[in-house]
Each structure stands twice: as C-alpha cells, then as structure tokens.
Amino acid sequence: MNQMEVSFSALLENENFARTAVAAFLTPLNPTIDEIIEWKTIVSEAVSNAIIHGYDQNKECFVVMKMKVDGRQVQLIVQDYGKGIDNLEEVKAPFYTTAKDLEHAGMGLTIIETLADRLEIESVINIGTKLIITKSLKNHDTI
Amino acid sequence: MDNHIEIEKAHHLLIVHFYGEIDSVMAPVYRGQLSDLIDESEEDVIFDFEKTSFIDSSGIGLVLGRYNQLRFEHRTLILTGLNPVAYRLFELTGMFQIMPYYESIERLKEGTL
Numbered sequence: 298m299n300q301m302e303v304s305f306s307a308l309l310e311n312e313n314f315a316r317t318a319v320a321a322f323l324t325p326l327n328p329t330i331d332e333i334i335e336w337k338t339i340v341s342e343a344v345s346n347a348i349i350h351g352y353d354q355n356k357e358c359f360v361v362m363k364m365k366v367d368g369r370q371v372q373l374i375v376q377d378y379g380k381g382i383d384n385l386e387e388v389k390a391p392f393y394t395t396a397k398d399l400e401h402a403g404m405g406l407t408i409i410e411t412l413a414d415r416l417e418i419e420s421v422i423n424i425g426t427k428l429i430i431t432k433s434l435k436n437h438d439t440i
Numbered sequence: 441m442d443n444h445i446e447i448e449k450a451h452h453l454l455i456v457h458f459y460g461e462i463d464s465v466m467a468p469v470y471r472g473q474l475s476d477l478i479d480e481s482e483e484d485v486i487f488d489f490e491k492t493s494f495i496d497s498s499g500i501g502l503v504l505g506r507y508n509q510l511r512f513e514h515r516t517l518i519l520t521g522l523n524p525v526a527y528r529l530f531e532l533t534g535m536f537q538i539m540p541y542y543e544s545i546e547r548l549k550e551g552t553l
C-alpha cells in the first residue's frame with residue numbers, strides 16, 4: 298500500500314500540477330502510456346469540477362487530492378469544501394452544464410465514468426463534494 | 441512541451457496544429473485566437489492533434505465551439521491525429537457524428553486530393 302495527499306489553491310493553473318503529480322506517483326507501477334493519459338484526463342476533469350463548480354474559481358480555497366495504491370488497484374479522491382451539488386443524478390447526465398457560456402461541454406463526469414472502473418460522488422450543499430474514483434492498472438510483463 | 445498552435449494554409453484549407461496540452465487554461469486562449477482566425481478567413485478548417493499530448497473536456501468544448509462558428513458560415517471542420525484515449529472521448533461525446541475524422545493529414549490527403 299502506498300498513499301499520497303496534496304492540497305492546492307483552486308486555480309486552473311494547478312490542474313497541470315495535479316496531473317503531473319498523479320502521473321509521477323503512478324510511474325513506479327509501470328503503467329502503459331494510455332493508462333497515464335487516462336489518469337491525467339480523470340484528474341483534469343475532477344479537479345476542474347472542484348475549482349469551477351465547487352469553488353467558482355475562488356483562489357482562497359483549497360482542493361484536496363489523495364491517491365492510494367494497493368497492488369494494481371488505484372483509488373483517487375478529489376475533494377472540495379465548496380457549494381456542493383444539488384441534484385446528483387442531474388449532474389451525471391451527459392452534456393449537463395451550469396456554465397454554457399464558457400463553452401464547457403458538460404462531459405466531465407461522463408468522461409470520468411467512462412475511463413474509470415467506478416465513480417462515487419458524495420456531496421452536501423454548502424459543505425462540499427468528494428469524488429471517489431477507482432481504476433485498476435493492467436497487469437503486464439515488467440521486463 | 442510548450443503549449444501553442446501553428447497555422448498552415450494549404451490546398452485551400454486552414455490547418456491548425458495543436459502542440460502540447462489543451463486544458464482549462466489553454467482552451468480559452470485558443471478560443472480567442474481561433475475565433476479571430478476563423479472570422480478573418482473563408483477556408484474550411486482542419487484541427488490537427490498529432491502533436492497534442494493531452495486534451496480534456498475543455499478541449500472538446502473548444503472544438504465544439506469552433507464547429508458551431510464554422511457551421512454558421514457553411515464551412516467544414518475536420519479533425520486529425522487524436523491519441524487513442526482522446527479518440528475515445530471524442531467518440532463518446534458524439535463528435536464524429538457531426539464532423540469528419542482522419543488518422544492523419546496524410547490520410548486526409550490520400551482520401552480527398
């Protein structure tokens with residue numbers, strides 16, 4: 298078992314940091330290039346949801362990201378202490394977005410669900426939102 | 441890799457090559473540049489992602505926005521060169537139902553020229 302936890306300001310610039318941190322943390326497990334891209338995409342979608350929707354890009358706030366690896370099983374938690382989600386079923390629907398004018402495709406959670414093995418969302422209004430994402434790395438020869 | 445776009449005009453087409461990553465930071469930058477470019481031109485447009493290492497849903501939003509801008513003027517947007525993960529996401533979001541896709545610019549040339 299190996300774990301990491303980072304916390305960073307709710308700035309979109311930090312998405313790159315979050316993606317890079319996760320990629321570096323997973324590198325010793327010898328993932329494929331596609332698996333790294335998948336994880337980077339998952340991180341990007343989860344973190345931008347927290348920053349844009351959880352916090353309305355208030356840079357005084359912090360996003361917490363935790364990753365846990367047990368064998369080939371990887372779990373990512375992305376947590377904000379922002380405004381929370383009113384209707385969980387509604388936000389999971391493809392193309393749902395509250396920010397149409399910003400050209401957001403409204404596909405973030407659909408993309409995470411597609412790339413991950415499992416997505417759980419816990420959210421309480423004005424308390425925050427927690428995304429728990431699990432996905433196994435493939436077993437392959439490490440020679 | 442440095443994030444930037446390069447513009448090429450060839451065969452009556454406007455080719456936009458995306459280098460590096462397209463995320464929530466870069467998408468609005470490219471949106472401004474490409475909106476102006478499309479406004480000031482008349483050609484059909486190719487977005488080439490051969491040199492793109494990463495693209496997330498903000499990139500999909502960017503492509504969809506430019507598609508709508510071009511469609512208004514009856515111009516076509518063609519996509520090329522997505523990596524396998526990005527290809528899956530574009531497929532998932534139904535992008536290939538509204539715009540053509542080729543594996544590479546070379547493939548596109550073989551098919552059309």
